[in-house]
Amino acid sequence: MPSWQYVKRVLLVLVLLGLALSAMHLTGPDRTGKPSLLVLWARDVVAPVQHGLWQAARVVSAGAAFVFSFGRDTGYTRSLEKKVAELQGEVKRLRVVEQENSRLKALLDYKETHGGASLVAVVIGRNPDNWFGTITINRGRADGVTRGAVAVTPAGLVGRVLTVSNHTAEVLLITDPRSAVGSAVYETxxxxxxxxTLGEVERLKMQYVVKDEPVRKGFLVRTSSLSGVFPPGIPVGTVTRVAEEESGLFKTVYLRPAVDLNRLEEVLILLKQ
Amino acid sequence: MRTFTFLLLIAVVLLLEQTVLNFLRVAGVKPDLVLLLIVFNGMLKGSREGAYWGFVAGLVQDLAGGYYIGLNALSKLLAGYAAGLVEVRVYKESLLVAAAVVWGASVVSGSATFLLLLVLGIAVTPLDAFLRVVFPLAVYNSLLSLLFYRPFHRATFYGILREERY
Incomplete structure (x- = not known):
């Protein structure tokens, strides 16, 4: 027979667990929409310190990379790598445009895809844990950024804005397990x-791909015109592996993101009209 | 004073996790310094205080994030409590003991986070969770504990984290 003291302790643990689980459910981003004003205010206050620390760490990291690579990893090689990524993104984009032109799609709206209002934002922080994938940028409501605005780089899709304070915004990366992007394989x-899959892992998973359609390693995946959130035609990733699903109806396609999300420095925010 | 210093330490470490530690990733993970603080504290002060400070530090982390309030509070409460269980059982001045306890508490905290994510409907496969986050992070944290345990031990008994006695 357990003592009353023991029963009380178990009850207390259960009540605490119930309260914490309810709080977690009630404060999910799909429920609350945005964090409290106090949290947003604190983010604005901390932003300059965060920016300074991020920049300092970037400089130290670049210096360390130079030393440990025995001088091979210089600013010049990094700028070349960046340029290659940009050009690869450009090639992918041109392939998409070429295909769309060849099909004489009357509904091709170039402005909607690439020509709308946008602004450059600098990355000043990242989520503190290893599970989620978010970045903090130095642009906020005061600059016209709104929840749901899309973040890209010349190489491809980065994510969408999850929360906005006056001078900062939090962008949900496409590698975050909460992120879903309506996409299509470019070739087929x-x-x-x-x-x-996981915030820090450079791997994406494309599901509900019809089994009969051929998809092979190296194929390009881009945002679909059926996606209501992302403009169509933005490169999302490249196919690295194709696996059959247990149901037998679909296959799962694994992708490498088009953008190196672990080395982001600036992003382009496509402002909502 | 100790409470204030500990809270300040948590805030500074959180800021470092959002900025500097992103450049210190090994095997895809960055260290969890908040967890290190909690586990060290639990080891030196016992499971009750370990759980309490685990809850407080996790809650601060949740509030700073703004979402899923309680996720880190619960997982870090468990880590602090687990670390506190060894308080009276083992030779807690040994660096190797500290590293082993940090490894175990990191696995406890990571497993709890994984289960809570499932409860929240956030799909992370067990393979990804354990092979890419929980185990690499546990190893990284335990290696770092070799560096930070002695300074924390000194600060707790002779330095800025010492209890005031009147």
Whole structure:
């Protein structure tokens, strides 16, 4: 027979667990929409310190990379790497445009895809844990950034804005397990949904891809015109592996993101009209 | 004073985790310094205080993030409590003991986070969770504990984290 003291302790633990679980559910981003004003205010206050620390760490990291690579990893090689990524993104984009032109799509709206209002934002922080994938940027409501605005680089899709304070915004990366992007394989136009797997892991998973459609390693995946959140035609990633699903109806396609999300320095925010 | 210093330490470490530690990733993970603080504290002060400070530090982390309030509070409460269980059982001045306890507490905290993510409907496969986050992070944290345990031990008994007695 357990003592009353023991029963009380177990009850207390259960009540605490119930309260914490309820709080977690009630404060999910899909429920609350945005964090409290106090949290947003604190982010604005901390932003300059965060920016300074981020920049300092970047400089130290670049110096360390130079030393440990025995001088091979210089600013010049990094700028070349960046340029290659940009050009690869450009090639991918041109392939998409070429295909769309060749099909004489009357509904091609170049302005909607690439020509809308946008602004450059600098990355000043990242989520503190290893599970989620978010970055903090130095632009906020005062600059016209709104929740849901899309973040890209010349190489491809980065994510979408999750929360906005006056001078900062938090961007949900496409590698975050909460992220879902309506996409299509460029070569075959077969649609699917691209999910993040883990914030820090450079791997995406495309599900609900019809089994009969051929998808091979190296194929390009881009945002679909059916996605209501992302403009169509933005490169999302490249196919690295194709696996059959147990149900037998679909296959799962694994992708490497088009953008190196672990080395982001600036992003372009496509402002909502 | 100790409470204030500990809270300040948590805030500074959180800021470092959002900035500097991103450049110190090894095997895809960055160290969890908040967890290190909690585990060291639990080892030196016992499971009750370990759990309490684990809860407080986790809650601060949750509030700073703004979402899923309680996720880190619960997982770090468990880590602090687990670390506190060894308080009276082992030779806690040994660096190797500290590293082993940090490894175990990191696994406890990571497993709890994984389960809570499942409860929240956030799909992370067990393979990804354990092979890419929980185990690499546990190893990274335990290696760092070799560096930080002695300074924390000194600060707790003779330095800025010492209890005031009147």
């Amino acid at each position: 136009q077969v649609p699917g949904i691209v999910w993040g």
